[in-house]
Amino acid sequence: MSVRSVVPFGPQHPVLPEPIHLDLVLEDEKVIEAIPSIGFVHRGLEKLVEKKDFQEYVYVAERICGICSFMHGMGYCSAVENIMDVVVPPRANYLRTIWCEMSRIHSHLLWLGLLADAFGFESLFMQSWRMREKILDMFEMSTGGRVIFSVNKVGGVRKDMDKEMLREFLKVFDDIEQELKVLTKTFLEDYAVNSRLRDVGVLTKQQAHELGAVGPFMRSSGIALDNRKLGYAAYPELDFEPITSDVGDCYARCDVRIREIFQSIDLIRQAAAKIPEGELAAAVKGFPQGEHFMRVEQPRGEAIYYVKANGTKFLDRVRVRTPTFANLPGMLETLKGCQLADVPILILTIDPCISCTER
Amino acid sequence: MKVSKSPWLMHYDGSSCNGCDIEVLACLTPVYDVERFGVMNTGNPKHADIFLITGGINAQNAPVVKQLYSQMPNPKVVVAVGVCACNGGIFKECYNILGGVDTVLPVDIYVPGCAARPEAIIDGVVRAVALLDEKKKALSQEQVSSKEA
Numbered sequence: 001m002s003v004r005s006v007v008p009f010g011p012q013h014p015v016l017p018e019p020i021h022l023d024l025v026l027e028d029e030k031v032i033e034a035i036p037s038i039g040f041v042h043r044g045l046e047k048l049v050e051k052k053d054f055q056e057y058v059y060v061a062e063r064i065c066g067i068c069s070f071m072h073g074m075g076y077c078s079a080v081e082n083i084m085d086v087v088v089p090p091r092a093n094y095l096r097t098i099w100c101e102m103s104r105i106h107s108h109l110l111w112l113g114l115l116a117d118a119f120g121f122e123s124l125f126m127q128s129w130r131m132r133e134k135i136l137d138m139f140e141m142s143t144g145g146r147v148i149f150s151v152n153k154v155g156g157v158r159k160d161m162d163k164e165m166l167r168e169f170l171k172v173f174d175d176i177e178q179e180l181k182v183l184t185k186t187f188l189e190d191y192a193v194n195s196r197l198r199d200v201g202v203l204t205k206q207q208a209h210e211l212g213a214v215g216p217f218m219r220s221s222g223i224a225l226d227n228r229k230l231g232y233a234a235y236p237e238l239d240f241e242p243i244t245s246d247v248g249d250c251y252a253r254c255d256v257r258i259r260e261i262f263q264s265i266d267l268i269r270q271a272a273a274k275i276p277e278g279e280l281a282a283a284v285k286g287f288p289q290g291e292h293f294m295r296v297e298q299p300r301g302e303a304i305y306y307v308k309a310n311g312t313k314f315l316d317r318v319r320v321r322t323p324t325f326a327n328l329p330g331m332l333e334t335l336k337g338c339q340l341a342d343v344p345i346l347i348l349t350i351d352p353c354i355s356c357t358e359r
Numbered sequence: 360m361k362v363s364k365s366p367w368l369m370h371y372d373g374s375s376c377n378g379c380d381i382e383v384l385a386c387l388t389p390v391y392d393v394e395r396f397g398v399m400n401t402g403n404p405k406h407a408d409i410f411l412i413t414g415g416i417n418a419q420n421a422p423v424v425k426q427l428y429s430q431m432p433n434p435k436v437v438v439a440v441g442v443c444a445c446n447g448g449i450f451k452e453c454y455n456i457l458g459g460v461d462t463v464l465p466v467d468i469y470v471p472g473c474a475a476r477p478e479a480i481i482d483g484v485v486r487a488v489a490l491l492d493e494k495k496k497a498l499s500q501e502q503v504s505s506k507e508a
Binding site for chain 1: 373385417423452
């Protein structure tokens with residue numbers, strides 16, 4: 001007869017950088033059910049639109065989450081630009097694309113490090129984070145900030161990258177690509193990593209579809225959907241295909257994210273080759289009136305920005321749906337029937353971002 | 360500065376945007392690497408000397424923060440990292456933010472910045488170590504005088 005017990009997990013836990021609480025119902029070592037309770041990071045920043053005008057709100061939107069801060073800012077700005085019929089200059093679009101892809105690389109490297117840390121591979125964690133610092137240095141060179149940049153504004157961007165800087169960056173990306181190849185070998189071929197990730201937490205294509213998973217979590221289950229194909233910023237002019245895997249276990253999620261880093265480096269190279277000269281921002285006149293629904297692809301998946309404006313400088317409503325929120329049902333599904341020791345890895349493989357989810 | 364022991368720190372994310380969190384982690388990883396000074400990150404409040412908190416306080420996490428603080432052994436130092444932890448920052452006007460960390464805990468050191476830079480965080484930790492030594496001395500003197508009495 002097995003013993004049933006409830007183990008509280010979080011909100012403060014060594015493997016979690018952010019607070020989320022799960023009550024894990026166990027039968028011996030096997031997880032029967034996971035009951036989440038959230039709200040530890042809720043700030044209520046959507047309501048701040050009533051106090052900050054639509055230009056100022058860009059700074060708040062960036063601070064929805066510090067990891068994909070650039071994309072949050074861009075998603076919000078694009079929504080407002082669409083309402084106001086502002087045409088963003090092509091150079092600004094390309095710059096946005098480059099910064100987006102740099103964010104994706106930095107986020108995925110951060111995730112790889114945290115994953116390695118979750119299964120106790122300390123040196124791999126340190127190596128991933130060492131590489132990530134190079135991206136942050138480039139961010140600092142081009143925008144002035146390491147995690148929060150404030151380069152987006154309604155109508156375009158604030159800072160430029162000159163030719164010299166782009167050439168330097170491409171050199172750094174060559175280095176990163178070489179180093180990443182070495183790291184990839186460890187992540188995908190090491191015996192210890194394989195034994196912790198293979199066949200753990202399988203999410204089938206059908207389940208991923210039914211539970212509405214997004215991003216790499218969904219793509220690793222075999223659904224080829226990528227919002228970058230919707231054609232915002234300069235993505236329509238770049239050549240890429242969504243990266244998928246058919247297996248759907250933790251190993252596949254790791255594999256997909258690593259291949260996405262290589263894809264992002266490729267996209268940056270394409271963008272740097274095609275970037276046109278020109279203005280950085282279009283003039284914005286008047287106040288927005290109307291509503292728009294903007295979808296962007298973040299490192300963690302699809303993020304949705306709904307903006308409703310009433311013709312004054314204060315917006316009526318901003319609503320953000322973040323990828324982690326969409327991935328939580330999938331995560332809870334994979335937790336059922338897993339071993340207690342695998343719980344941290346399973347939570348990490350959706351790349352949870354709690355501060356986005358709870359805002 | 361002479362440090363009498365390796366300080367261990369515990370980090371808790373109050374309601375920050377993650378920016379300061381990842382900068383705290385960046386302090387512990389290569390390039391900044393405070394581990395070379397013996398500073399270790401621990402998840403267990405009972406092992407921790409320094410309590411780093413990022414982000415403001417809301418109704419949901421106030422009891423968590425208080426409990427973590429009460430589980431830490433004396434002497435202990437609280438460091439508020441980032442402008443949100445100092446006074447609420449950009450989220451000050453949000454309906455669910457009670458304020459900075461000092462609304463629920465006695466904060467010893469305030470690290471400014473949005474997001475706080477790793478250099479600033481390390482500076483905060485170094486000051487926390489000095490303060491920890493002072494508090495330790497005061498504590499042992501207190502114990503001596505209470506024994507004599």
